Amino acid sequence: xxxxxxxxxxxxxxxxxxxxxxxxxxxxxxxxxxxxxxxxxxxxxxxxxxxxxxxxxxxxxxxxxxxxxxxxxxxxxxxxxxxxxxxxxxxxxxxxxxxxxxxxxxxxxxxxxxxxxxxxxxxxxxxxxxxxxxxxxxxxxxxxxxxxxxxxxxxxxxxxxxxxxxxxxxxxxxxxxxxxxxxxxxxxxxxxxxxxxxxxxxxxxxxxxxxxxxxxxxxxxxxxxxxxxxxxxxxxxxxxxxxxxxxxxxxxxxxxxxxxxxxxxxxxxxxxxxxxxxxxxxxxxxxxxxxxxxxxxxxxxxxxxxxxxxxxxxxxxxxxxxxxxxxxxxxxxxxxxxxxxxxxxxxxxxxxxxxxxxxxxxxxxxxxxxxxxxxxxxxxxxxxxxxxxxxxxxxxxxxxxxxxxxxxxxxxxxxxxxxxxxxxxxxxxxxxxxxxxxxxxxxxxxxxxxxxxx
Numbered sequence: 001x002x003x004x005x006x007x008x009x010x011x012x013x014x015x016x017x018x019x020x021x022x023x024x025x026x027x028x029x030x031x032x033x034x035x036x037x038x039x040x041x042x043x044x045x046x047x048x049x050x051x052x053x054x055x056x057x058x059x060x061x062x063x064x065x066x067x068x069x070x071x072x073x074x075x076x077x078x079x080x081x082x083x084x085x086x087x088x089x090x091x092x093x094x095x096x097x098x099x100x101x102x103x104x105x106x107x108x109x110x111x112x113x114x115x116x117x118x119x120x121x122x123x124x125x126x127x128x129x130x131x132x133x134x135x136x137x138x139x140x141x142x143x144x145x146x147x148x149x150x151x152x153x154x155x156x157x158x159x160x161x162x163x164x165x166x167x168x169x170x171x172x173x174x175x176x177x178x179x180x181x182x183x184x185x186x187x188x189x190x191x192x193x194x195x196x197x198x199x200x201x202x203x204x205x206x207x208x209x210x211x212x213x214x215x216x217x218x219x220x221x222x223x224x225x226x227x228x229x230x231x232x233x234x235x236x237x238x239x240x241x242x243x244x245x246x247x248x249x250x251x252x253x254x255x256x257x258x259x260x261x262x263x264x265x266x267x268x269x270x271x272x273x274x275x276x277x278x279x280x281x282x283x284x285x286x287x288x289x290x291x292x293x294x295x296x297x298x299x300x301x302x303x304x305x306x307x308x309x310x311x312x313x314x315x316x317x318x319x320x321x322x323x324x325x326x327x328x329x330x331x332x333x334x335x336x337x338x339x340x341x342x343x344x345x346x347x348x349x350x351x352x353x354x355x356x357x358x359x360x361x362x363x364x365x366x367x368x369x370x371x372x373x374x375x376x377x378x379x380x381x382x383x384x385x386x387x388x389x390x391x392x393x394x395x396x397x398x399x400x401x402x403x404x405x406x407x408x409x410x411x412x413x414x415x416x417x418x419x420x421x422x423x424x425x426x427x428x429x430x431x432x433x434x435x436x437x438x439x440x441x442x443x444x445x446x447x448x449x450x451x452x453x454x
């Protein structure tokens with residue numbers, strides 16, 4: 001997360017701390033590094049052995065599995081319910097846009113917290129709990145629908161040109177990289193003009209693309225919708241092949257993640273950028289980078305790209321070595337196994353930004369009541385104070401973060417094992433997973449190292 005600047009014109013807000021990067025670090029985590037690394041490796045190894053012995057046939061099939069909830073589908077799919085969510089999304093966007101355009105350019109403006117905390121980090125638990133939440137509230141989808149109706153109706157999913165299937169999630173991957181670059185590399189990411197410019201370009205690309213390709217463009221190109229939808233496949237809410245809304249084991253739901261072009265790129269950007277956000281704060285990188293010639297922006301951009309490419313390269317190499325058992329090209333294996341990285345994406349983001357989300361998230365909700373920083377209390381939250389209960393219990397925080405890192409890798413190993421049983425020939429189902437297991441262990445060790453030392 002960007003360390004937001006201190007400015008002399010900042011209006012003090014009693015009891016509210018200044019934004020700082022990643023509240024909670026290694027000093028909050030009283031767990032020996034060697035113990036965490038050994039424990040994490042052992043847990044993954046034992047998990048794989050148990051799966052090899054007891055899990056010999058595929059168990060996940062999202063197209064048919066799940067328990068329908070009586071009445072839920074009728075409510076969720078009702079136009080009145082969907083339009084209520086759309087209107088809330090538009091109203092919230094308008095409120096934050098007002099703060100971004102008319103509010104003061106200092107730390108008391110809630111726009112920074114809304115974007116960097118509530119949107120980027122808060123969408124993770126929201127999507128895990130209730131499903132593709134950003135899609136439901138997406139203001140640009142609503143604006144596109146209203147524009148289609150204004151010019152004479154028609155099917156909003158149909159544009160002038162059919163969206164090529166090979167495009168997949170590649171536009172969303174590029175959008176995600178553009179956002180994390182602004183967040184982690186751009187030196188003026190904590191000035192309002194940078195957010196104004198980024199979101200103006202974002203809105204223009206999405207609305208123009210919607211006019212050309214139809215509403216399908218948003219699922220393919222909106223970085224926040226793609227991010228939320230991907231994580232929602234690990235929620236307990238899903239749809240079967242016939243569209244029935246069901247509740248089911250999140251791992252069964254995860255099996256329904258569409259294997260589309262660009263999926264590996266999306267998870268690689270999400271994992272790589274989170275790892276880079278941790279690593280760039282390390283003393284080792286600071287000492288190394290200070291002696292590098294050239295523009296620091298170019299140096300940091302190169303490092304960010306390297307981290308993202310490293311995830312893509314190691315994961316792809318680990319899956320390309322296997323041979324599929326049915327009419328599936330070997331080059332397509334990475335995207336069919338990429339769903340196993342979704343739990344790791346969720347766990348890394350929550351572990352890295354947990355205290356940041358809880359504490360700076362509270363601060364943002366407080367400041368939202370006074371977007372013009374003039375002493376107003378329009379939402380009734382301005383007189384609240386931030387609770388630092390989580391940071392004041394470092395042992396609990398340590399257990400939560402380390403448990404998240406290890407636990408999500410266990411889920412990733414289970415998801416990959418079930419998919420291997422479905423895609424790989426019987427004689428290669430276990431040996432074909434070994435490279436991927438090695439990569440999972442490497443990710444676990446790397447995540448724990450960054451978590452406990454930076």
